Amino acid sequence: MIWEIDERARTIEGLDGAGRPRPEYAASLGLIRAPYGRRVLATVLEALVLLLVQLPMLLVVLPAVTGVALDADPVAALAARDDLVLLIVLGAVSSVLSTAFILVQLILLGRRGVTLGKALTGLRAVNVRTLERPGFWRGAVVRYLVMCASTLLPIIGPLLVIALSPLFDPARRGRSWPDLAAATWLVDARRGLNPYDEKRMRIARKTVATDLLDVKTELPSLATPVASTEASAYVPLARNKGGVLGAVRSTPGNVVIGETDAADDEPRSGIPTMVAPAPFAAPQPAPAVEPPLPAGVPAPAAVAPGAIVAPAAGAAAWSPPPLLEDPAPAQAAPAQPAAAQPAPSAPAAAAPAAAAPQPAASVPVSSSAAGSAAVALTLDSGDVIAISGGGVVLGRAPATGPDDVDVLPVPVVDPTRSISKTHWALLRQDGRVVALERGSTNGSILVRGGAEQALEPGRPVEVHDGDTIRFGDRHAVVAIR
Known part of the structure; x- marks a missing residue:
């Protein structure tokens, strides 16, 4: 087995010439920035859960440790307490639970872009450049370090860094200072596309890429009539294994005949055309003049275009032609001998004309x-x-x-x-x-x-x-x- 290593640099979609992410690309995928209210609610919920885990430490252990530290002989005061073991157990439980909660938050944020508060409020965090998972170290650890550093200035620090900084994002994407440091972006997974839904995200990227490829500059074509300024309409005439044969009438006197790509496994792209100029166009046949109907025969009723008409008695039912295979040649039925048919008399031959069947009305199919x-x-x-x-x-x-x-x-x-x-x-x-x-x-x-x-x-x-x-x-x- 031969292992090959792809040394080509990965192409990241949605970046401008300077390597900065383009907000309009994310919007075309269906990603919506996280609302400000739910961002704050997610942070408050996570802080409340962490505070709940820390309650034994704050209500029991911290007052006891403060009293022992203020005593004249802290060692003797600590040894004299009867609840020393309980204090140690409560402090250890609070510390272990807090560490486990923060560690789980960091892992989930780095791997799946979600935390407890974000899961409850329908938010997801992605890398702002790749629109994928943020990563553990920069996307999760750096973000939490910036948030913890904001607590060094009580009340004002968290209020400015966490709560108010998304309002001052120069790109108007609602990114806070921790988001800027971690290169992350919070999106709304309820009203917009969930970036961790791999199937829908792949379809969205493919759709946007196809739309971008469809925007092409029109080049002059030798098959386009010089006097024609309007786009010609392609009319399919027949279909077989080699492709679709069609005709286009662009301007009076010019007939364009074309055929699609004959590859069965590739989508049909473009219609190579061949133009017959006006001087060499085939002459148009004169319109056929229908003979007048005999007396007593009603005119056929008008049928709306696209209506399905019930076949007359004895007529063969219509079936659409097959696409992928050419129709098999029908075997010729043995001819009936002409002698078996008696020659009708003159009055009998005129009878069918007088009793002509009425045309069938359009019948909808349920x-x-x-x-x-x-x-x-x-x-x-x-x-x-x-x-x-x-x-x-x-x-x-x-x-x-x-x-x-x-x-x-x-x-x-x-x-x-x-x-x-x-x-x-x-x-x-x-x-x-x-x-x-x-x-x-x-x-x-x-x-x-x-x-x-x-x-x-x-x-x-x-x-x-x-x-x-x-x-x-x-x-x-x-x-x-």
């Missing part, structure tokens, strides 16, 4: 009829997965179980490995479309109307048209037509 409806999943990358048969199971390398009948495994690309090998499934059960969590590591969440519901492993939950399923760092929208 979730109860989802068992026979066309179901598809639209991933956040733009890929569309048509659900056929019993359903699909998704993951990085999904595997079907013994109870999965006519269920197809569909792998989903995930460079961050936030998706399990077998993550979740979208199935047809008893005329319904259900989502089933397969015991993944990061779990799955159903989002409907802004409300979130975590899917329990092994418990199917019915989904409706327009629902969103979040799994890992990816998400998919359910379409039922």
Whole structure:
């Protein structure tokens, strides 16, 4: 086995050119500074607990020791006391408990950014530069040493150093003098992002980094028409294993044809285009003129765009084309002999025209009829997965179980490995479309109307048209037509 040591310096996100932390970066992640009132409350709670531990020392041991010290013969006065053993025990217990309390506070603050008061008030301490744990020595020990040094000037010292110094932070981040010395920052974990929630913090950093990468300077392109000043709209025309073929009409007379990235495992980035200039554009065909309807035949009713129309009797039901595989060539049905069909007479041929069927009205599809409806999943990358048969199971390398009948495994690309090998499934059960969590590591969440519901492993939950399923760092929208 060969061990390699990465000698490259770690890149810390959110720093300016001088190495100072940028407050706007922390705000874009969702971190909110700790409110002043809860900061003071956390400090008061910790001081009260320490005072409670010190009560035996303050109420019993300290008065006794003071009386013995003021006596003319302190040694004889101490030996003459009958409660000497009790004084020693109470002093030792108070000292041990106080030391243990302070030590636990320091360890928790350095490792998890939390103390007793901060846990009760919903605050967390992070390193101001890395937004991670503060560290034991500087983040915890140095902070407490500065706070203890402020007690050398009774009342005024703690009031100025601990209570009032956050109001004078030049960066307006509410950092006190102990925070400045320890390079820490207190954040509100109740109203904002908890910096110790590793999963959400990782997603937030990735989202901000993606947003920053998306802000790019537009460069001149040879494929862009010189006279065009407006962004062209990309219209997908077809989908196959090689990518998506589409067309763009930017200006009258110019037709742009493009194809997305053909890599299956990489997100489609950019549309290389080919422009046909106006002089060489194909001539537009003349609009087709529909023949007039015979007398007695009603005109077809207008159908709103996007409405689902029930097929006429004898018509084949529509099903969405598959995404990842090319459709298999349909086998040609054997032709029926023409002699088997009798020649209709003239009156019989005119009868169907007089009794033409009325056009079907638009029929909305409810979730109860989802068992026979066309179901598809639209991933956040733009890929569309048509659900056929019993359903699909998704993951990085999904595997079907013994109870999965006519269920197809569909792998989903995930460079961050936030998706399990077998993550979740979208199935047809008893005329319904259900989502089933397969015991993944990061779990799955159903989002409907802004409300979130975590899917329990092994418990199917019915989904409706327009629902969103979040799994890992990816998400998919359910379409039922």
